Amino acid sequence: MNNLLLIIIVTLVYLMITAYLGYLGYRHTKSETDFLLAGRSVHPVIMAVSYGSTFISTSAIVGFGGAAALYGMGVLWLTFLNILMGIFIAFVIFGKRTRRMGHRLDAHTFPELIGKRFESPLLQTASGLMIFVAMPLYAGSVIIGGAQFIAQKLSISYETALFFFVAIVAIYVIMGGLKGVLYTDAFQGSIMFVGMIILLVSTYWMLGGVIDSHQSLTSLAPEGVKVFGAKGFRGWTAMPEPGSVFSWQLISSIVLGVGIGVLAQPQLAVRFMTVKSDRELNRGTLVGGVFILMMTGVAFTVGALTNVYFFNNPSFGKISFLAANKVVDNIIPLYIHSAMPGWFGALFMITLLAAAMSTLSSQFHTMGSAFGRDFLDHGMKVKTKNPVFTIKMAMGVGIILSTLLAYFLPRFFEQGSAIIAIGTSLFMGLCAATFLPLYFGGLFTKRITRAAALAGFFTGLGAALFWMLFVYSKIAVPLGLCNIIFGVPTISAKIQFVDPIVAALPVSIIVTFIVTMTTRPPSEDHIRKCFGDN
Amino acid sequence: MLGLSGIGVLLAYTLSIGAALLCVVYGVKNWNVPADDVVSREVAEEKTWEQHEPDNDGEEL
Numbered sequence: 001m002n003n004l005l006l007i008i009i010v011t012l013v014y015l016m017i018t019a020y021l022g023y024l025g026y027r028h029t030k031s032e033t034d035f036l037l038a039g040r041s042v043h044p045v046i047m048a049v050s051y052g053s054t055f056i057s058t059s060a061i062v063g064f065g066g067a068a069a070l071y072g073m074g075v076l077w078l079t080f081l082n083i084l085m086g087i088f089i090a091f092v093i094f095g096k097r098t099r100r101m102g103h104r105l106d107a108h109t110f111p112e113l114i115g116k117r118f119e120s121p122l123l124q125t126a127s128g129l130m131i132f133v134a135m136p137l138y139a140g141s142v143i144i145g146g147a148q149f150i151a152q153k154l155s156i157s158y159e160t161a162l163f164f165f166v167a168i169v170a171i172y173v174i175m176g177g178l179k180g181v182l183y184t185d186a187f188q189g190s191i192m193f194v195g196m197i198i199l200l201v202s203t204y205w206m207l208g209g210v211i212d213s214h215q216s217l218t219s220l221a222p223e224g225v226k227v228f229g230a231k232g233f234r235g236w237t238a239m240p241e242p243g244s245v246f247s248w249q250l251i252s253s254i255v256l257g258v259g260i261g262v263l264a265q266p267q268l269a270v271r272f273m274t275v276k277s278d279r280e281l282n283r284g285t286l287v288g289g290v291f292i293l294m295m296t297g298v299a300f301t302v303g304a305l306t307n308v309y310f311f312n313n314p315s316f317g318k319i320s321f322l323a324a325n326k327v328v329d330n331i332i333p334l335y336i337h338s339a340m341p342g343w344f345g346a347l348f349m350i351t352l353l354a355a356a357m358s359t360l361s362s363q364f365h366t367m368g369s370a371f372g373r374d375f376l377d378h379g380m381k382v383k384t385k386n387p388v389f390t391i392k393m394a395m396g397v398g399i400i401l402s403t404l405l406a407y408f409l410p411r412f413f414e415q416g417s418a419i420i421a422i423g424t425s426l427f428m429g430l431c432a433a434t435f436l437p438l439y440f441g442g443l444f445t446k447r448i449t450r451a452a453a454l455a456g457f458f459t460g461l462g463a464a465l466f467w468m469l470f471v472y473s474k475i476a477v478p479l480g481l482c483n484i485i486f487g488v489p490t491i492s493a494k495i496q497f498v499d500p501i502v503a504a505l506p507v508s509i510i511v512t513f514i515v516t517m518t519t520r521p522p523s524e525d526h527i528r529k530c531f532g533d534n
Numbered sequence: 535m536l537g538l539s540g541i542g543v544l545l546a547y548t549l550s551i552g553a554a555l556l557c558v559v560y561g562v563k564n565w566n567v568p569a570d571d572v573v574s575r576e577v578a579e580e581k582t583w584e585q586h587e588p589d590n591d592g593e594e595l
Binding site (some may be wrong): 072074076077079083087088092103106210211212214215216218221234235237239273276277278279282283284286288289290293297301 | 536537538539540542543546547549550551553554555556557558560561562564565566567568572573576577579580582583
């Protein structure tokens with residue numbers, strides 16, 4: 001009971017601080033005409049931590065942390081790519097160009113940026129609709145992570161935790177989603193950072209130090225091989241057997257799906273357009289790199305090490321996957337609950353709430369503007385009396401869709417699936433296949449054409465959907481459409497574990513390139529408008 | 535090495551730390567790049583752009 005009281009008090013204090021910071025930022029925005037000049041004095045650490053906290057969510061900590069408990073420390077390849085692609089290349093290379101082009105074209109959303117870059121209202125409309133329909137998959141995964149943790153912590157049903165969690169997030173998002181969320185994001189990011197440092201240090205200390213912990217995990221390999229050996233598992237401190245089921249799942253979905261997909265995330269690309277100057281991006285790179293290392297690096301390392309804890313703990317005596325009754329997304333919550341003191345469990349719950357809220361607010365905001373502004377207003381030319389209200393309504397629908405998915409996804413996937421990791425990887429892979437070739441081409445070449453951008457977008461979308469529905473067993477088998485039409489669970493048993501991004505992205509790149517070479521380049525006037533005098 | 539059994543995982547562990555260090559070095563080196571005059575110009579551009587933000591379309595900030 002004391003534990004519950006502690007959690008309620010800590011949660012309320014956190015929410016009050018968050019609400020106050022949000023209000024401060026809102027008031028600051030409305031009363032200052034030189035908001036941006038005042039904003040220039042905001043410390044760049046705050047800027048970068050705000051970006052990082054948007055990027056990292058419960059998906060990373062609970063979902064992929066759980067995946068690391070299953071697949072091992074090989075998931076750290078995703079940390080490497082998250083830092084290299086998601087911070088360094090995103091900030092230094094993509095970010096600066098996105099900022100400049102966004103300003104020149106007066107674009108305020110990602111669909112608007114690519115729509116104006118390619119002079120294609122169709123591209124803006126289609127991408128807006130795609131984001132609105134597909135992003136609930138990612139948002140739903142983030143919600144699952146938070147709800148799963150709360151259910152474990154408070155010993156309540158998942159459904160009850162889901163309702164409680166979504167209610168808090170919805171209030172925050174609908175009240176927030178304004179400029180000035182910067183301060184709350186930075187506050188949340190700071191909590192996340194402190195929480196993860198404590199988690200890492202405690203875990204290593206509990207298990208005997210860095211090298212001894214790793215050694216214990218290495219020695220435990222035979223226990224894992226008993227359970228997963230047939231799928232190519234070789235231990236948590238080794239990569240799986242090349243070409244095996246685990247190898248494909250780890251490398252193609254978890255590592256590549258997110259590691260590459262991060263570059264084409266609409267809600268992150270927009271952040272670059274709101275950054276005040278290139279200097280901020282440079283400074284943000286330093287903070288972002290450290291932040292992502294401490295978030296994902298810690299989550300994945302601790303995730304894998306939970307196996308040592310659970311196996312050696314007499315209350316469990318099993319590896320993590322079995323200790324959590326094969327619910328991968330419950331491994332991290334169970335570990336926090338069992339291994340860490342009650343006060344840390346409360347702090348960690350706030351850490352997860354913070355991670356989820358900062359990510360979900362930007363996702364819902366992106367969904368809202370994708371539907372309200374890009375699809376309805378600019379695309380279908382449906383003019384509403386109050387566009388801001390329309391966006392907020394669309395946000396509300398997005399919240400409902402995401403919650404429904406958070407409810408149904410655990411029932412949809414087979415037991416033992418890393419649901420959060422799958423949902424996140426699928427969305428990111430879809431974004432990569434549809435947006436990355438045209439986004440990269442649009443920023444870095446003057447030759448790419450409107451026809452090529454459209455062809456690449458629709459080909460990537462079609463290829464990804466086809467692969468998900470008829471080849472990728474994680475989706476195709478429970479969905480059953482392939483079985484209905486072709487009488488087989490998936491089209492090919494040999495490639496059923498290969499993630500959609502592996503097929504759809506190369507196809508999209510090739511089509512974009514071929515159509516570019518066979519269609520007329522854009523006018524010089526338009527190119528000058530997009531690139532300036534560069 | 536480091537108690538890890540596979541070279542793949544060892545590489546992932548060390549490269550992750552290496553990538554973060556790359557970000558730190560880059561950030562330190564470019565902490566004051568570009569200079570103030572360029573930043574002022576960029577902020578002025580941003581102010582114009584901000585006026586067309588969906589949340590406050592046309593409102594003077």
